[in-house]
Amino acid sequence: MPNQEVFSWLRTRFFPHIWCPGCGHGIIMHALLRALVSLKKKKSQTVIASGIGCSSRMAGYIDACTVHTTHGRSLAFATGIKLAKPDLTVIDVMGDGDCTAIGGNHFIHACRRNIDITAIVMNNNIYGMTGGQASPTTPAGSMATTTPYGAIDPSFDICKLAEGAGAAYVARSTIANPKQAEQFILNGIQKKGFSVVEILTHCHTTFGRKNNRRTPIDNVNYFKNNSVPLAKAKDMSPEELAGKIITGEFVNKDVPEYTDQYLALIENVRGK
Amino acid sequence: MSDEIIGHMREKVLVPKIDTSKLVDRKRPADIPEKFVPYRPDPKDDLPCMASFGDGYTWHITGLTHNDWGFPTNNADEIEKKMKRLMRKIDRFRDDIVEYETVSAEDAEVIVLAYGSVARSSLRAVHEARNRGIKAGFFRPITLWPFPDKELEKLARKVKTIIVPELNCGQMVLEVERAVHGKAKVVAHNLVNGELFKPEEILAVIEEVA
Numbered sequence: 383m384p385n386q387e388v389f390s391w392l393r394t395r396f397f398p399h400i401w402c403p404g405c406g407h408g409i410i411m412h413a414l415l416r417a418l419v420s421l422k423k424k425k426s427q428t429v430i431a432s433g434i435g436c437s438s439r440m441a442g443y444i445d446a447c448t449v450h451t452t453h454g455r456s457l458a459f460a461t462g463i464k465l466a467k468p469d470l471t472v473i474d475v476m477g478d479g480d481c482t483a484i485g486g487n488h489f490i491h492a493c494r495r496n497i498d499i500t501a502i503v504m505n506n507n508i509y510g511m512t513g514g515q516a517s518p519t520t521p522a523g524s525m526a527t528t529t530p531y532g533a534i535d536p537s538f539d540i541c542k543l544a545e546g547a548g549a550a551y552v553a554r555s556t557i558a559n560p561k562q563a564e565q566f567i568l569n570g571i572q573k574k575g576f577s578v579v580e581i582l583t584h585c586h587t588t589f590g591r592k593n594n595r596r597t598p599i600d601n602v603n604y605f606k607n608n609s610v611p612l613a614k615a616k617d618m619s620p621e622e623l624a625g626k627i628i629t630g631e632f633v634n635k636d637v638p639e640y641t642d643q644y645l646a647l648i649e650n651v652r653g654k
Numbered sequence: 655m656s657d658e659i660i661g662h663m664r665e666k667v668l669v670p671k672i673d674t675s676k677l678v679d680r681k682r683p684a685d686i687p688e689k690f691v692p693y694r695p696d697p698k699d700d701l702p703c704m705a706s707f708g709d710g711y712t713w714h715i716t717g718l719t720h721n722d723w724g725f726p727t728n729n730a731d732e733i734e735k736k737m738k739r740l741m742r743k744i745d746r747f748r749d750d751i752v753e754y755e756t757v758s759a760e761d762a763e764v765i766v767l768a769y770g771s772v773a774r775s776s777l778r779a780v781h782e783a784r785n786r787g788i789k790a791g792f793f794r795p796i797t798l799w800p801f802p803d804k805e806l807e808k809l810a811r812k813v814k815t816i817i818v819p820e821l822n823c824g825q826m827v828l829e830v831e832r833a834v835h836g837k838a839k840v841v842a843h844n845l846v847n848g849e850l851f852k853p854e855e856i857l858a859v860i861e862e863v864a
Contacts, residue, residue: 393714396725426687426710442714442725447707450716450726467708 391415391425393445400439404598406557406583410504411440413564413581414473421571429472431460433480436511436585437504440475454485457492460499468641471571472498478505482518482538493547493576497640500570500577503540506585514588521625525592540580545633550575552633556582558605559629566631575639582627659771659850680704687711694722695739700746744800752805753796758784759809762791764864765816765838767806769795769826772819772851779856788864798826803833810837815863819843819856839863 392415401407418428428446432438434453441448447470451459460474481489481503492499508526509515516526518538525532544552551573553566563581570577584590584601595601605627612630615623683690683703692713695702705711714724719733727733744751757777759765764783768776773794783790793809793816795802810816816838818827827842834840843859845851 393725395723425712427708429707439726442716445712447712448714450714450718452717463707467706470708 385419387419388412388415391418391445393443396442399443401436402585402587404586405436406506406598406601407437407440407504409557409560410475410502410563410581410583411443413560414440414475414502414567415444416564417568417571421568423471423571427470429460429463429470431456431463431472431474433476433485434511435477435479435509436506437475437477437480454480454483455488456480457485457488457499457501461492461495461497464497464499464641465644468498468645472500473571474499474501476501476503477510478503478507478519478538478540479509479517481505482540482543486518490543490547493544493549493578495640496548496550496575496637498574498576500567500573500579502567502570503578503580504583505540505580506583506589507537508585508589510585510588514585514592520589524589526589527592541578541632544578544580548576548637549578549633550635550637550639551577551579551631553578553631554580554582554627554629556605556609556627556629557584558602558609562629569631569634573634575637657770663771682709683711691722692724693720693736700739700742748800751797752800752802754802754805755792755794755796756809757792759791759793761789762812763789763814764860765791765793765809765813766856766860767793767795767816767818767826767830768820769798772821775851775853776819776856778853779860782853782857783860783864786861788860790860790864795826798829801829801833803829806830806833807835807837810834813838815839815841817841817843817856817859817863819845819851819859821845821851 425446430441430444430446431449431451432441433451433456438450441450449459456474456476460472463470464472505519507517507519507521509517514527516529516533520526520533521537522534523532541552541554551570555563555566566579570579582605584595586596586598586601590596590601595604608625608627609629610626612628615628681701681703683705687710690705690711693702705713716724716726718726721727721732757780766776766780777792780790780792793806816830816834818830818840820826822844823846824842824844827840831840841863
């Protein structure tokens with residue numbers, strides 16, 4: 383039973399949720415709610431935007447100002463909300479399909495603009511809701527319904543993508559390390575600028591069953607056994623790091639934030 | 655709705671002065687946040703209230719079919735209730751939504767009905783036909799849906815022929831036929847070779863049917 387304050391952020395009216403038993407998305411939602419509670423955020427001043435897919439249903443389950451938008455475009459909605467009301471805390475929860483495929487453009491430009499939004503990317507390496515099609519983060523060699531002989535496309539590294547595009551805060555954790563995930567989400571929300579927190583999760587239903595990770599616990603163990611903290615990864619060779627998940631904070635820098643610049647521009651133009 | 659030609663066109667435009675005193679804001683909730691049901695219409699006017707994010711209310715927006723709470727639902731009764739309310743709302747404000755323009759239609763025998771970029775060539779052709787003594791008129795739907803069907807039907811009672819030029823194999827003409835309902839002859843004129851209509855091409859059709 384979660385603590386009462388965390389529990390009060392749930393819209394239990396909308397339960398039962400649609401996630402499969404053992405899904406990792408709930409661990410991420412719990413981490414997000416703990417971070418919001420410890421930051422003393424108000425529900426009516428907190429916006430959660432989401433795209434489409436299993437991940438997107440999270441917005442509905444959280445009792446805040448929530449928008450369940452179109453596939454990949456949640457950052458466009460979130461950007462509009464943040465520009466209209468910069469005082470609101472805006473969090474965008476999305477899946478790997480939202481972030482790197484359908485919404486790839488929205489993602490890189492949100493990073494480039496450095497608008498004060500926290501993007502939580504639930505990367506389960508697959509399009510789970512629609513039946514297990516390969517996504518841009520499906521690792522090469524993995525089986526998916528659309529790659530019955532194994533994927534040959536190299537997969538995206540979301541954190542490198544975010545870093546290259548200019549995000550102010552970039553971190554990665556896994557659902558096997560919920561405390562760390564919570565801390566990174568908290569740091570991301572506190573960061574004035576665009577924050578990307580990638581959290582590896584699993585879809586045992588559509589990805590796991592084809593890749594020898596059939597049960598939820600297989601996946602938790604997989605994440606535990608294959609995660610390498612950034613500090614340790616620095617001393618490892620590319621061969622040693624093959625197939626490993628590097629976790630930690632990759633970027634934490636101060637760059638001018640977009641809504642500040644936008645408001646300053648308005649002042650500037652009006653002053654003339 | 656726009657089209658490629660209008661998108662690429664450059665010319666002087668006059669922006670009408672907008673009277674902001676007529677702007678109507680969405681109905682805001684009177685209920686306290688705990689009692690606010692975002693998609694439950696007020697029985698008095700069939701309209702739900704809308705809160706803005708940051709106003710003190712928490713609520714959910716979705717693109718999926720939803721219930722009174724805004725939560726996705728597959729419940730047939732709830733979906734039907736929502737869809738029918740939206741249609742009722744459009745029907746109720748149909749006359750406010752529908753927009754169209756007519757030029758020298760009062761005494762016209764031939765009407766050219768055109769939408770979007772085709773309207774420009776059509777209007778020129780109508781002016782030219784008038785210069786040649788043909789009683790030609792012009793009808794331009796500005797909204798395609800709801801279609802100005804009542805207005806067009808009224809006009810059709812007075813004219814002989816309605817020409818519908820379109821840069822496709824004939825789409826809007828079906829809607830025109832539905833609205834006119836046999837009260838005037840409807841002539842489709844289509845072009846799909848990547849070129850635009852030249853006014854003289856439409857003029858030739860006017861002369862042919864006049």
